[in-house]
Structures are given as structure tokens and as C-alpha cells.
Amino acid sequence: MAGVKTNKGPLIYRQKLATRITHWLWVICLFFLLLSGLQIFMARPDLYIGKQSGFAFDNSFFTIGAAFEGSAMRGFTEIFGYRFDTTGWLGAIWVNGNLQGKSFPGWLTIPSYRDLGSGRVVHFFFAWLLVATLLGWLISSLVNGHLRRDILPKPSDIRRIGPDIAAHARLRFSHGRDYNVLQKLSYASVLFIALPLIIVTGLCMSPGVNAMMPWMVDLFGGRQTARTIHFLTMLALVAFVFVHIVMVLAAGPLNEIRSIVTGWYRTDPGLEPDPAPAPEPETT
Amino acid sequence: MRPLDITRRRFLTGATVATAALPLSGCFDAAGRRDGTVRSVLEYANSLTYRVQRLLLGSNSLAQEFSQSEIRQPQRPNGSTNPQDANYLAHVASDFSNYRLAVTGLVERNLSLSLDEIRNMPSRTQITRHDCVEGWSCIAQWTGAPLAGILDAAQVKSQARFVVFTCMDTYGSGFAGGVPYYESIDLADARHPQTILAYGLNGETLPVANGAPLRVRVERQLGYKMAKYISGIELTATLDGHGQGKGGYWEDNGYDWFAGI
Numbered sequence: 001m002a003g004v005k006t007n008k009g010p011l012i013y014r015q016k017l018a019t020r021i022t023h024w025l026w027v028i029c030l031f032f033l034l035l036s037g038l039q040i041f042m043a044r045p046d047l048y049i050g051k052q053s054g055f056a057f058d059n060s061f062f063t064i065g066a067a068f069e070g071s072a073m074r075g076f077t078e079i080f081g082y083r084f085d086t087t088g089w090l091g092a093i094w095v096n097g098n099l100q101g102k103s104f105p106g107w108l109t110i111p112s113y114r115d116l117g118s119g120r121v122v123h124f125f126f127a128w129l130l131v132a133t134l135l136g137w138l139i140s141s142l143v144n145g146h147l148r149r150d151i152l153p154k155p156s157d158i159r160r161i162g163p164d165i166a167a168h169a170r171l172r173f174s175h176g177r178d179y180n181v182l183q184k185l186s187y188a189s190v191l192f193i194a195l196p197l198i199i200v201t202g203l204c205m206s207p208g209v210n211a212m213m214p215w216m217v218d219l220f221g222g223r224q225t226a227r228t229i230h231f232l233t234m235l236a237l238v239a240f241v242f243v244h245i246v247m248v249l250a251a252g253p254l255n256e257i258r259s260i261v262t263g264w265y266r267t268d269p270g271l272e273p274d275p276a277p278a279p280e281p282e283t284t
Numbered sequence: 285m286r287p288l289d290i291t292r293r294r295f296l297t298g299a300t301v302a303t304a305a306l307p308l309s310g311c312f313d314a315a316g317r318r319d320g321t322v323r324s325v326l327e328y329a330n331s332l333t334y335r336v337q338r339l340l341l342g343s344n345s346l347a348q349e350f351s352q353s354e355i356r357q358p359q360r361p362n363g364s365t366n367p368q369d370a371n372y373l374a375h376v377a378s379d380f381s382n383y384r385l386a387v388t389g390l391v392e393r394n395l396s397l398s399l400d401e402i403r404n405m406p407s408r409t410q411i412t413r414h415d416c417v418e419g420w421s422c423i424a425q426w427t428g429a430p431l432a433g434i435l436d437a438a439q440v441k442s443q444a445r446f447v448v449f450t451c452m453d454t455y456g457s458g459f460a461g462g463v464p465y466y467e468s469i470d471l472a473d474a475r476h477p478q479t480i481l482a483y484g485l486n487g488e489t490l491p492v493a494n495g496a497p498l499r500v501r502v503e504r505q506l507g508y509k510m511a512k513y514i515s516g517i518e519l520t521a522t523l524d525g526h527g528q529g530k531g532g533y534w535e536d537n538g539y540d541w542f543a544g545i
Binding site: 032035048054055057107113120206207212214217224 | 312316326327329346354418422503534
């Protein structure tokens with residue numbers, strides 16, 4: 001295990017500068033995008049399927065709201081017609097000792113109070129930064145080999161899926177230079193599926209972009225479906241970040257964090273710089 | 285080793301969650317303070333969005349239009365839906381028979397148009413999707429006079445950059461009464477073929493809730509740019525001198541002037 005001092009392998013340079021910079025830019029972007037996005041969502045805490053929101057018909061499947069039971073306000077969250085009481089968490093929030101009709105508590109939104117205009121300003125700033133970060137990451141990772149070596153799974157990686165799942169399930173990690181196949185697949189999914197999807201569905205919410213590329217919003221089944229996918233992709237990214245943090249904690253947080261700050265990573269003994277004698281036979 | 289390890293993990297997890305949650309409570313409210321440096325930096329993104337959309341979008345791309353069958357409900361009214369301003373109520377009482385639309389500012393000819401004159405101009409009918417800044421959408425059919433035709437009739441001077449719409453509804457109430465709604469768009473949007481002064485909605489006369497007698501439709505922007513109850517159009521070179529100078533009622537309240545996203 002990491003941190004067992006008597007049993008150390010060598011330090012290796014694992015994370016390149018571009019990887020480290022873009023990693024922390026993503027942390028900043030996703031943090032602000034999530035909290036300002038929830039601020040924006042508060043203005044209409046409903047999700048719909050289709051081209052428009054149903055007012056005279058029902059095409060919503062998710063709602064956060066508040067309702068009165070007698071004189072008492074209760075917060076609720078409704079998913080596919082099933083209603084859950086979420087008083088204090090979602091829909092009705094305690095503010096200075098009083099319940100207030102509000103989708104999210106103040107600590108979950110930027111700004112902490114209700115301000116759609118400011119939420120939009122924050123969201124679009126970090127949306128631009130996210131797009132720039134993704135492009136910067138893509139270019140630098142193509143150039144420095146990070147993409148080929150660490151992100152795109154090779155056929156040999158795919159064969160290791162079974163053993164790798166078993167190792168993760170037992171929280172038993174090896175600390176080498178290379179990413180394991182689950183890491184590769186999850187990072188590739190985030191970088192090539194989730195982030196592009198959340199950017200494109202975000203653009204689908206722009207009437208200007210819709211005029212320029214109407215086929216794009218049609219591809220997602222209409223503007224409101226695109227908005228719903230934007231929201232669901234956010235949930236997927238939150239889940240990824242959560243699992244990512246749990247994995248860092250389980251794999252030895254100090255070593256993992258050092259590698260994404262300084263680039264240097266402590267490997268397991270016997271796993272010296274590169275365990276595979278010829279990692280890229282085609283290039284030798 | 286294992287139990288100790290788990291304890292350490294739990295401690296670190298708890299500590300991470302606690303430190304992650306701490307800064308959230310209001311620490312980023314600086315973004316909401318509209319005169320702050322943080323805010324002015326963040327707002328560069330809005331100018332960037334405007335420039336990029338103008339560059340990529342060009343002036344001719346049309347907003348999506350829909351079929352009659354996609355009108356599944358009445359157009360949801362929002363914002364002011366029943367103005368109580370005396371001047372407006374008088375117009376409602378007389379069925380807008382004394383209504384005139386004033387076209388002024390940087391034009392060769394000031395215009396004062398009656399509703400009949402506007403209805404007799406070339407018209408355009410379009411079924412479009414109204415996207416509210418709040419996040420909802422609604423499809424409806426709009427009929428009106430293209431703004432470009434009115435601008436041509438008034439002969440816009442070359443110094444003009446913006447079209448400012450003055451409205452008959454007011455928001456809230458202060459010592460000096462309510463704050464009048466107003467909005468502005470640039471000439472690229474003003475001359476766009478789908479930008480109309482609408483007097484018809486879903487085949488009927490535009491109702492009060494949706495902005496009677498005339499409202500703006502700027503289909504490539506969000507709902508708050510589409511001023512209702514308009515009484516005047518002013519061609520200007522700058523947005524100063526109207527409201528707080530940000531270009532609209534909502535813009536004065538912290539919303540972006542270019543609402544193309």
C-alpha cells in the first residue's frame with residue numbers, strides 16, 4: 001500500500017505539465033459551472049422532453065418545487081410522477097429559521113442568493129474556459145503522447161478489464177507509470193463523450209446557435225430534450241468526480257495528489273519505470 | 285493496517301467534503317456584485333459570445349420555423365402580463381384606437397404610425413420557438429410588420445447603431461413610480477428578416493398578456509429582448525441616456541445585453 005514507508009519503489013515523472021495544468025483548470029471550471037448551472041436551473045427547476053415545455057400538456061418528468069400542506073411549506077422533488085418530500089434539501093430551504101421556496105440551498109449555488117443574471121455571467125465565463133481547456137488538452141495530448149499512451153485503450157488493455165475490475169473491487173491498486181484500463185476508459189469517456197456532449201447540448205440552448213445549426217438541436221430531439229441531456233450529463237460528471245476522488249483516497253491520496261501537482265509519482269517496488277519491456281513494439 | 289487505513293480514509297474523505305463545502309456559502313457572491321472587478325472580468329465572456337456569434341452567424345441565418353401542428357398550446361405570457369399604468373389602461377379602454385408608434389432619433393424622417401398603417405405594411409407570419417431566459421420554450425405563430433421596412437421608411441442615418449424600444453409597462457414601484465421597461469438591439473438584429481413588430485399571435489389579435497398592441501420578435505435571442513407594449517423606436521449611436529445605460533430593463537438588473545445564448 002502507498003504510504004508504507006519501508007516498502008517504496010522509485011519516484012517517476014508521470015504527469016506532464018499540460019496534463020497537470022488542464023486537470024486543475026477542469027476542477028475550477030466544473031466547480032463554477034456546476035454551482036452557477038444550479039443557479040440557472042433554479043429559474044425553471046423542471047426538465048422536459050421535446051421541442052418545447054408543456055404548459056397545456058405534460059412532457060415534464062422532473063420537478064423541484066414547494067407546496068403547502070395546510071399552513072406548512074414542504075419542499076418536494078418529483079421524478080416520473082413519483083413525489084419525494086425533500087424539505088430542507090430541495091424545494092423548500094431553511095433561510096434564517098424560515099422555510100423559503102427555493103430549489104437549492106445557498107451553498108450549492110453561485111451566487112448563494114437567487115440571481116439568474118449573475119449565474120449566467122459566471123456560467124458562460126467558465127463555459128468558454130472549459131472549451132479552451134478541452135482544446136488545449138487535446139492539442140497538447142496529441143503532441144506529447146498522453147492521448148495515445150494513457151487515454152486511448154489498446155487491445156491489450158481491453159483484455160485486462162476483468163482482472164482490473166476485480167482489483168478495483170478489492171481496492172487493490174498497483175502503482176506504475178501506466179493507467180489501468182478502467183482509468184483509460186473512464187477518462188476517455190469524460191474527455192470524448194461527456195465534456196463534448198455537455199458543451200454541445202449547452203450550445204443547443206442558444207437561439208443564435210440554433211439558427212446557425214438547426215440540425216444540431218434536432219439531433220438531440222429538440223431544445224428541451226437537449227436541456228435535459230445537458231442536466232443529465234452534469235449528473236454523470238458529478239458522479240465521475242465523486243468516484244475519482246474516492247479512488248484517489250483509496251489509492252493513496254498524497255502520492256496521487258503529488259503526481260497531479262508536481263508530476264512525480266511513487267511507484268510500487270518492482271514496478272520500475274516501465275514494467276513492460278517493450279511498451280510500443282511498433283515504434284522500436 | 286487495514287482498520288487504520290480505513291480510518292485514515294474516512295478522515296480524509298470527511299475533511300475533503302468539509303473543506304469543499306466551506307467555501308460554497310456565499311464566498312463567490314462577488315460575482316453578483318455588478319460594479320466589482322470580478323464581475324467586469326467575467327462579463328468579457330458575454331462580449332466574446334456576441335462577437336463570435338456575429339462572426340459565425342452572419343446576418344442571414346434564420347431561426348428555425350415550425351409547422352402548424354407543433355403549436356400545441358397558447359403562448360405562455362411572462363414578465364408584465366397586465367400593465368396597470370394609466371396611459372396603457374386608457375389605450376386598452378379605447379381598443380388602441382389612439383395608439384401611435386413613434387420612430388425617432390437618428391433617422392431622416394420621424395414617423396408616427398397608427399396601428400392600421402402598420403397592419404397595412406408588408407407583413408410576415410412565422411411559427412417560431414420562444415426561448416425564455418428561465419429555460420422554458422414555447423412554439424407559437426407570430427404575425428407582424430418586418431422592422432426593416434419601418435426603418436427604411438424612416439431612413440436610418442449612418443451613425444445609428446442601436447434600435448431602442450420604449451414600452452408602456454413599468455416594473456415595481458419606487459419614489460418616482462415604476463421603472464419603465466425598455467430594450468435595445470443592434471442593427472444586424474433589427475434588419476433581420478424575422479425581426480417583426482408583431483400584432484398577431486396564433487391567428488388572433490395580439491392579446492394584452494402577450495404585449496398588445498405591438499411587441500418585438502427577435503427570433504435569434506431570448507425572450508427578454510422581445511419588448512412588449514412598445515410605444516416608441518429610437519435609433520441611437522449609444523445606449524447611454526436610456527435607463528442606466530446598459531441597454532434594457534433586465535440588462536440594468538445584471539442580465540447580458542446580447543442574449544443569443
